[in-house]
Amino acid sequence: MKLVGIAASFGKAAAEAMVLSAPPEIDADRKDPRGEKERLMTAVQDGIKNLSLELDESKKKIEGNSAKLEMLEMHRTILNDYVFRKGIDGYIEQGYCASSSVMRAAEDQAATLENLGDSFLSERAQDIREVGRRLAYSMEGFSEPDLSHLEKNVILVAESLSPALLSVADCGRIKGILTRRGSRTSHVAILASGLGIPTVVGCAGIEKIRDGELVFLDAEKGTASFSLSEQEKERAKEIIALYEQQKADLKKYQACEAFTADRKRIRVLCNIMDTSMAEKSLKYSADGIGLFRTEFLYMDKPRLPSEAEQVAVYRSLAVNWKGKPVTIRTIDIGGDKPVESLHLEAEKNAFLGYRAIRICLDRPEIFLIQLRAILRASAFGNVQIMFPMISNISELQQAKSILEEAKKQLRAENQPFNEKIPIGMMVEIPSTAILSDKFAALVDFFSIGSNDLTQYVLAADRTNQKVASIYNHLDPGVLRLIELTIRNSREAGIPCSLCGEMAGDPLALSLLIGFGLEKFSVNPGRIPLIRNLLSLIDFKRAQTVADQALKQSSSKGVADLVNGTLSKEYRNWLQDGDDLIG
Amino acid sequence: MVNCVITVKNPTGIHARPATELVKLATKFKSTITMSHDGKEADPKSIISLLSSALKAGTVITLRVDGEDEELAAKRICEYINNLED
Numbered sequence: 108m109k110l111v112g113i114a115a116s117f118g119k120a121a122a123e124a125m126v127l128s129a130p131p132e133i134d135a136d137r138k139d140p141r142g143e144k145e146r147l148m149t150a151v152q153d154g155i156k157n158l159s160l161e162l163d164e165s166k167k168k169i170e171g172n173s174a175k176l177e178m179l180e181m182h183r184t185i186l187n188d189y190v191f192r193k194g195i196d197g198y199i200e201q202g203y204c205a206s207s208s209v210m211r212a213a214e215d216q217a218a219t220l221e222n223l224g225d226s227f228l229s230e231r232a233q234d235i236r237e238v239g240r241r242l243a244y245s246m247e248g249f250s251e252p253d254l255s256h257l258e259k260n261v262i263l264v265a266e267s268l269s270p271a272l273l274s275v276a277d278c279g280r281i282k283g284i285l286t287r288r289g290s291r292t293s294h295v296a297i298l299a300s301g302l303g304i305p306t307v308v309g310c311a312g313i314e315k316i317r318d319g320e321l322v323f324l325d326a327e328k329g330t331a332s333f334s335l336s337e338q339e340k341e342r343a344k345e346i347i348a349l350y351e352q353q354k355a356d357l358k359k360y361q362a363c364e365a366f367t368a369d370r371k372r373i374r375v376l377c378n379i380m381d382t383s384m385a386e387k388s389l390k391y392s393a394d395g396i397g398l399f400r401t402e403f404l405y406m407d408k409p410r411l412p413s414e415a416e417q418v419a420v421y422r423s424l425a426v427n428w429k430g431k432p433v434t435i436r437t438i439d440i441g442g443d444k445p446v447e448s449l450h451l452e453a454e455k456n457a458f459l460g461y462r463a464i465r466i467c468l469d470r471p472e473i474f475l476i477q478l479r480a481i482l483r484a485s486a487f488g489n490v491q492i493m494f495p496m497i498s499n500i501s502e503l504q505q506a507k508s509i510l511e512e513a514k515k516q517l518r519a520e521n522q523p524f525n526e527k528i529p530i531g532m533m534v535e536i537p538s539t540a541i542l543s544d545k546f547a548a549l550v551d552f553f554s555i556g557s558n559d560l561t562q563y564v565l566a567a568d569r570t571n572q573k574v575a576s577i578y579n580h581l582d583p584g585v586l587r588l589i590e591l592t593i594r595n596s597r598e599a600g601i602p603c604s605l606c607g608e609m610a611g612d613p614l615a616l617s618l619l620i621g622f623g624l625e626k627f628s629v630n631p632g633r634i635p636l637i638r639n640l641l642s643l644i645d646f647k648r649a650q651t652v653a654d655q656a657l658k659q660s661s662s663k664g665v666a667d668l669v670n671g672t673l674s675k676e677y678r679n680w681l682q683d684g685d686d687l688i689g
Numbered sequence: 690m691v692n693c694v695i696t697v698k699n700p701t702g703i704h705a706r707p708a709t710e711l712v713k714l715a716t717k718f719k720s721t722i723t724m725s726h727d728g729k730e731a732d733p734k735s736i737i738s739l740l741s742s743a744l745k746a747g748t749v750i751t752l753r754v755d756g757e758d759e760e761l762a763a764k765r766i767c768e769y770i771n772n773l774e775d
Contacts, residue, residue: 185736
């Protein structure tokens with residue numbers, strides 16, 4: 108059996124499941140309010156005392172986990188909060204017992220935070236529930252499982268995991284975490300990622316996992332497999348061993364420049380959707396930000412982000428990246444990425460519909476705010492602007508003229524910006540790849556969006572499992588357009604990069620090098636792997652293989668051709684056996 | 690009574706950590722303190738009150754401090770909010 112959730116802290120693990128049982132229901136028996144208030148007071152005081160002790164302990168430890176300190180500190184503040192106390196007292200006065208009153212008051216406050224529609228604040232709702240739960244349990248005499256002394260390696264399996272529980276846990280023994288609830292930004296996810304524990308959250312179906320059985324957790328893909336056959340268990344162990352070995356091998360590629368085996372310098376940039384991913388990429392010394400997916404600033408928010416909010420984010424990137432390119436792509440929403448605050452209608456054929464630059468050109472008032480913000484940030488570093496989903500020359504011209512309008516406004520306001528800010532476009536619609544010689548004359552750089560290009564060339568929705576076998580970036584039809592785009596950019600003398608899953612696919616990588624691509628933009632976690640793979644590719648040989656690939660008639664033909672030319676060392680990095688488990 | 694107007698400048702606003710610190714700071718003073726914006730009022734002595742007022746980047750806050758240590762309290766709180774970075 109294989110379950111699918113969200114990978115919240117990367118890694119792979121295989122260990123016995125430790126299923127954490129749910130705590131007892133709190134009884135809502137009515138009692139005498141006076142006695143209950145006293146019971147509450149004592150429990151609150153004990154709680155504060157315990158948290159203070161824990162805080163002191165944590166501060167003493169040499170490797171003080173600052174996320175943990177902040178959390179304990181906040182929980183103590185919540186426990187001490189008079190607004191929270193008033194809420195509890197209110198329920199006690201209505202006749203509820205102290206523990207039930209605590210749970211109710213905590214739920215009220217948590218719900219208020221969740222209704223604000225801000226993802227950061229919604230996560231804090233969990234903190235309030237947690238403080239309430241701990242307080243109520245302490246009054247009921249129930250203690251949460253003790254994870255501080257574990258006898259063997261385990262993967263924790265739980266409905267949700269209290270960060271407090273994890274913060275005192277014996278983390279050397281906890282090989283993985285699997286929860287049904289939670290998101291990538293929940294406390295547990297952040298803590299686990301800080302501790303380097305592979306974690307999958309938001310995973311339905313975990314109740315089927317039995318305590319003590321072997322679980323294979325792939326927190327790269329976000330899956331958990333269980334009820335494994337002996338053969339699968341063996342395979343799981345091999346995968347973990349290989350994974351650990353490779354992780355160690357990749358250490359030396361964490362902060363170096365990338366070269367092919369015959370010393371051709373290749374730039375490896377990062378794709379990011381928030382500043383935390385940018386920080387991670389900086390640690391890996393990425394050659395710049397090749398793609399900032401700004402639509403994530405717009406999603407899950409009750410209103411559109413203001414110019415000032417956007418400037419703050421873009422400027423911090425421009426400053427932190429000290430002259431390395433920071434490529435900001437204007438919003439690519441619609442299709443699979445809806446934005447509530449734009450009130451877009453659902454469309455029958457969203458990927459071919461009203462999205463990305465099409466929305467921006469139709470609603471220039473929204474577009475202008477983003478363009479102004481990007482321009483203002485350009486005064487602080489090497490900021491570049493990139494338009495997504497361009498399908499014809501007229502769209503590009505319109506986008507550029509709105510950019511000119513933004514510049515004019517800023518000049519009139521005496522706001523500094525880079526007058527020569529590089530303007531680029533995504534090549535992801537087949538027409539632009541076919542006409543890439545024409546487009547190259549109008550922009551400063553190209554970035555090939557291989558995900559969309561593949562789905563448009565092959566007319567295969569990349570989110571539809573039923574056509575997944577058609578969607579393949581190794582299809583010679585896709586490859587020819589990519590090669591044409593790279594060639595035309597070279598002839599026009601403009602840089603060309605590729606951002607998309609293809610850049611992280613070891614099979615495709617050698618072909619792209621062979622086509623002459625010198626710039627890749629990948630997810631931060633892939634950077635060391637790509638550098639390592641590049642060091643194993645010989646440019647001259649890759650050119651020969653790439654020429655032959657263009658003459659193939661099917662993706663299978665291409666895959667067989669490339670597979671046949673890879674060295675054994677390189678082939679070790681193609682992990683295609685993982686999917687066989689579960 | 691002291692009144693002043695401050696704008697939240699740090700990109701992530703007054704989220705968990707800054708709110709915790711702000712409560713620590715505000716509870717040191719005896720004065721009554723309110724932070725109002727867009728018709729809502731927050732008490733910086735309560736983390737619950739602060740978080741539920743969603744003080745984001747760009748929020749303009751009117752700070753009102755009333756009591757024996759109002760001058761110092763207003764000064765410190767303004768300084769604190771102005772110096773927030775992340």
